[in-house]
Amino acid sequence: MAKETQYTEDNIRSLDWKEHIRMRPGMYIGKLGDGSSPDDGIYILLKEVLDNSIDEYVMGAGKTIEIRIKDKEVKVRDYGRGIPLGKVVDVVSKMNTGGKYDTRAFKKSVGLNGVGTKAVNALSSFFRVESVRENQIKYAEFEQGNLLADPNPEESSSRRGTKVIFIPDETIFKNFRYRNEYVSKMLKNYVYLNRGLTIDFNGEKYFSENGLKDLLEENIHHDDILYPIIHLESEDIEIALTHSKTQYSEEYHSFVNGQNTTQGGTHLNAFREAFVKTIREFYGKNFEASDIRKSIVSAISIKVMEPVFESQTKTKLGSTDMGGKLPTVRTFIIDFVKKHLDNYLHKNPETADKLQRKILQAERERKELSGIRKLAKERAKKASLHNKKLRDCRVHLHDTKSDRQLETTLFITEGDSASGSITKSRDVNTQAVFSLKGKPLNCYGLSKKIVYENEEFNLLQAALNIEESIEDLRYNNIVIATDADVDGMHIRLLLITFFLQFFPEVIKEGHLYILQTPLFRVRNKKETIYCYSEEERKNAIEKLKPKPEITRFKGLGEISPDEFKHFIGADIRLDPVMLERSMSIEELLSFYMGKNTPERQEFIIDNLKFEVDKVEETV
Structure with a gap:
């Protein structure tokens, strides 16, 4: 008979606030990540500190916020109240402590549960307020x-306000780095939603006069706007x-109390x-909803007294009324x-005429x-x-019962050997694999019809579930996993063209990545x-001397499943695919995939030369 395990008071363990946050960081900041994705934890840490400074501005205190990020250290200084x-230590280290419980001090603020800065504190190797x-x-450190230091207050001639300095803990956030593009996008959203506020980031100033109108102008190229922004x-x-x-698709930017509800x-x-x-009532016609909304680019921001979000990271609004006796959010x-x-x-x-013509065109198409x-x-x-192309995972982006939604990933691979290695070594809960048969079609300049006629594109669209809208996207990360050679680069370009042509919001919203795989x-x-560059190879040889064994990986198919799990697990390295504001999608596509202009040839030769040099130099 099995021995009965004792269950006494000694088995009941109460974690203190910081232990709980450090043991279950995902509950507080979503996924961890290394900074290659806009929803990685290091950006949530910055946001949690910033939200407090923004709330000060909303309450009429302090018109400037200064942010400095150097290497791994972050400084945020506001000129609020x-x-x-007497509460400096408590506010950043005692759960359920903070001014936002007192509705007289903060009316429509974001950080209503008083957890934010405590999470930052617990997840930082150094934190100073x-x-x-x-x-x-x-100050306290x-x-x-x-708590390391908690001296008494001293005289000061500095301007009033709060300054927070923190370094995310590298035992939790492995190999992380802040990407300025993501920080910049976050800060721009803050100034669009808080007109009159200046945010100074590493010496560059962000400011908005026209709110969400500025946001749309930033996100849609002026040549692509059908009618003046309403x-x-x-x-x-x-x-x-x-x-x-x-x-082709619908694009939305939504906010609640200054929070980007992605x-x-x-x-x-x-x-x-x-x-x-x-629209139906204005034109007196029962147009299809999909025809009315096709190609819409819009932004909405609302303020709610006590918002109910569906997670601590506040990416989805669940609340239904405006607070008090006001109408529901929907009716309002x-x-x-x-x-x-x-x-x-x-x-x-x-404008009404242009809009109607657009709807009729969508209907015809x-x-x-x-x-x-x-x-x-x-x-x-x-x-x-019996889809041999897709090896699906168990969790998807909209599974509200799982706390791993943000980890959901679809790897797009080429050929059976590479997809076989990834399939065997993946995490079946959150990682899916879609395998291509050789090179996909170059769809530059082709109509949406091709997505349905081409079996691979049709199945890829079905796997991602983005035919109707990106709202239904099944995976948070779409990762192109091809060999690091000339053919692999061409396949990457063809896949990026597919997304740019038909689903650009997948790239705009930060879902598309290139998988980095080791060269040696x-x-x-x-x-x-495992080394991802020549420099890393030299360092490794130096570390493991006198005579280590060196293997050069020529393709993903050569990497065994046992090894592959190291490259797609906790230490995965991803390069985000980003759009540059200066070029419209049309210009971008014609540059990469259009007729061979001298500039394009020069660009491709330079880049391929770089790839080939790397390969030759390291063989």
């Missing part, structure tokens, strides 16, 4: 949430919208519904859009595609029953080091 000096008020300065606002709501001339929620669903309703938005958008279209007949879509869907359905394995009997 400053933390009350300083507060200046009433000509006195008080911590290491992994443990900008509607009232006390607790602001909306900006236009249609794109070239984009997964939408109640307010975004209400806006999409309200837009369709208003529908009424606002109906009144203000209808008025705008009556006053601007030229849909009808032309309907037969082929039906066939393609049936094909995809049959294929998915350097090992002796005791240790193995």
Whole structure:
């Protein structure tokens, strides 16, 4: 008979605040990551500190926030009211302590649960908070949430406000680095939502006069705007919208109390519904919802008294009313859009005319595609029953019951040997594999019809579930995993072209990556080091001397499943695919995939030469 395990009071363990955060960081900051993705934990840490400074600005205190990021150290300084000096330690180290529980001090703030800075403190190898008020300065220093220094306040002539310095803990955030592009996008969103606020990031100043109108102008190239941006606002709501001339899909930016709700929620669903309703009533025609919203690019921001988010990282709004006896979020938005958008279209007949023509064009295209879509869907359905291309995972991006949604990844691989290695070594819960048969079609300049006619593209679209909208995307990360040679680079370009042409928001929203795989394995009997560059190879040889064994990987198929798990696990290295603001998607596509211009040839020769040099130099 099995021995009974004792279950006494000694088995009951109560974790203190910092232990709990360090043991379960995902509950507080989503996924960890190394900074290659915009929703990695290091950006959430910055955001949690920044939210407090933003809330000070919202309450009318301090018009400038200064941010400095150098190497791994982050400094955030605001000129708000400053933390009350007697509470400096408590505010950053005691759970459920903070001014935001007192609604008189903070009306419509983001960080309502008082967890933010405590999480930053617990997850930092060094954390310092300083507060200046009433000509006195008080500071406290911590290491992994443990208090190191807590001296008494001293006299100070500095301007009032709060300064936080922290270094994310490298035992939790492995090989991390802050990418300025992601920080910059986050800060721009803050100034669009807080007109009059200046954010100074490493000497560069961000400021917005026109709110969400500026946001859309930043995100859509001026040549691609169908009609002047419609900008509607009232006390607790602001909306900006236009249609794109070239984009197929819908694109939304949504915010609640200054928080970027990347997964939408109640307010975004209400806006999409309200837009369709208003347009149908304005033109007196029962247009299809998908035709009305096709190619829309828009942003919505609302303020709610006590928002209910579906996670600590606040990426999806679940709350349903505006606070107090006010209407539900849905009713509030529908009424606002109906009144203000209808008025705008009556006053601007030229815009109304362009919008109607766009809807009719979408209707024509849909009808032309309907037969082929039906066939393609049936094909995809049959294929998915025995879809050899897709090895799916258990968790998907919209599985609210899992805390691993943000880790969901689809690897797009080439050939059976590479997909075999990844399939055998992947995490079946969060990592899926889609294998291509050789090179995909160059779809530059082709119409959406090709997505349905081409079996691979049709199955890829079905696997990602993005035919109707990116809202239904099944994986947070889409990773192109090809060999690091000339053919591999060509396949990357063809896949990027597919996304740019038909689903650019996948790239705009930061979901597309290139997998970095090691070029070399350097090992002796005791240790193995995988090297991603010539420099790393030299360092490894130096470390493992006198005569380590050096292997050069020529393709992904050569890497065994046992080894592959090291490259797609906790230490995965991803390069994000990003769009440059200066070029429209049309210009970008014609440069890379259009006719062979001398500039393009020069660019490709230079880049391929770099790749080939790397290969030759290291063989």
